[in-house]
Amino acid sequence: MTEIQTTTSKERRTASRLADKFQPVEMPSLEYTDAVARETEPLYQKVKDVIPAIEWPVMAPYIKAINDLKKQRNAVILAHNYQTPEIFHCVADIVGDSLQLAQEAAKADADIIVQCGVHFMAETSKLLNPDKLVLIPDMQAGCSLAASITGADVRLLRERYPGVPVVTYVNTSAEVKAESDICCTSSNAVQVVESFGKDTVLCIPDEYLAKYVATKTDVKILAWKGHCEVHERFTADELLAYKEANPGLEIIAHPECPPEVIRVADFTGSTSGMIGYVREHKPAKALLVTECSMASNIAADTPGVEFIRPCNLCPHMKRITLPKILDSLVELKDEVTVDPLVADRARLAVERMVNLKS
Numbered sequence: 001m002t003e004i005q006t007t008t009s010k011e012r013r014t015a016s017r018l019a020d021k022f023q024p025v026e027m028p029s030l031e032y033t034d035a036v037a038r039e040t041e042p043l044y045q046k047v048k049d050v051i052p053a054i055e056w057p058v059m060a061p062y063i064k065a066i067n068d069l070k071k072q073r074n075a076v077i078l079a080h081n082y083q084t085p086e087i088f089h090c091v092a093d094i095v096g097d098s099l100q101l102a103q104e105a106a107k108a109d110a111d112i113i114v115q116c117g118v119h120f121m122a123e124t125s126k127l128l129n130p131d132k133l134v135l136i137p138d139m140q141a142g143c144s145l146a147a148s149i150t151g152a153d154v155r156l157l158r159e160r161y162p163g164v165p166v167v168t169y170v171n172t173s174a175e176v177k178a179e180s181d182i183c184c185t186s187s188n189a190v191q192v193v194e195s196f197g198k199d200t201v202l203c204i205p206d207e208y209l210a211k212y213v214a215t216k217t218d219v220k221i222l223a224w225k226g227h228c229e230v231h232e233r234f235t236a237d238e239l240l241a242y243k244e245a246n247p248g249l250e251i252i253a254h255p256e257c258p259p260e261v262i263r264v265a266d267f268t269g270s271t272s273g274m275i276g277y278v279r280e281h282k283p284a285k286a287l288l289v290t291e292c293s294m295a296s297n298i299a300a301d302t303p304g305v306e307f308i309r310p311c312n313l314c315p316h317m318k319r320i321t322l323p324k325i326l327d328s329l330v331e332l333k334d335e336v337t338v339d340p341l342v343a344d345r346a347r348l349a350v351e352r353m354v355n356l357k358s
């Protein structure tokens with residue numbers, strides 16, 4: 001039987017629009033030459049404690065090719081704190097948590113934004129800078145929180161709780177953001193909830209973030225049952241056992257963790273808050289209760305801090321790899337678009353958050 005491959009008319013229109021605007025480029029050489037070794041040596045020095053020397057000859061040609069193509073294409077790479085060290089330290093132009101990446105996406109003046117993160121982050125970049133070509137190296141990079149709720153769910157919540165403001169975590173689809181009053185991230189959720197001056201607020205979809213916010217404010221918080229599949233796996237017993245085995249260990253947690261985990265933590269904050277805490281306090285031993293690439297990424301510039309690493313990987317973040325980033329820049333794929341009718345309303349919710357004064 002012959003397999004017939006079809007191309008939709010939408011795909012054909014997109015390809016022809018991109019071909020009009022951007023010149024085709026050849027796939028660069030991926031040979032590990034002396035010149036590539038020399039040029040990438042300063043980058044290897046940044047990651048040598050977390051990337052074995054034997055792996056560098058495979059990574060270095062991709063890193064050089066990506067950095068060259070970024071200039072050629074006038075592209076910028078935004079990478080989340082959970083990306084692997086070779087992406088975070090060697091090809092990213094901007095790194096940060098969801099809020100920092102959203103703020104940087106809004107300001108980006110490159111022609112192309114390559115989002116090294118998950119799909120909702122790329123959608124947020126497109127919402128805030130709609131004239132740019134926004135690419136994600138793997139369209140399947142999703143998020144269990146974003147998948148936990150739909151726009152129809154939010155409409156039902158509004159019917160059930162009329163007049164109650166809806167604060168939506170950025171880890172949601174544009175469709176869900178469009179049904180919301182404002183977005184929040186884990187670094188500004190309390191401020192956003194209190195910005196309404198109301199006694200009750202819906203804080204969706206992360207149940208644990210909502211419970212954490214409720215401990216920090218007098219506003220009554222109504223939650224949804226969404227969870228991050230990475231943070232919900234940590235337990236208080238596991239962390240207490242690490243503490244007992246490592247005297248002086250400081251436990252630094254993300255607010256997407258279950259409440260019993262947050263109760264045993266020495267500090268709780270967004271990924272940028274966690275990084276700031278380690279840089280400022282320089283604990284002798286630290287355990288970051290979050291996706292495990294983050295410890296590798298900050299180990300490079302916090303010598304003297306020993307990281308104890310229970311490893312919970314985000315399978316969605318880990319879909320982004322150097323070969324896929326290179327493909328993305330060569331072939332200009334996969335483009336992230338948002339229906340204009342949804343985008344206008346979703347953008348309002350994100351912009352209200354970004355413009356909120358601290």
Ligand code: SF4
Pocket residue numbers: 118142143144145146171228229230231291314315316317
């Ligand atoms: S770590 Fe959790 S919240 Fe972040 S992208 Fe992965 S599943 Fe989503």
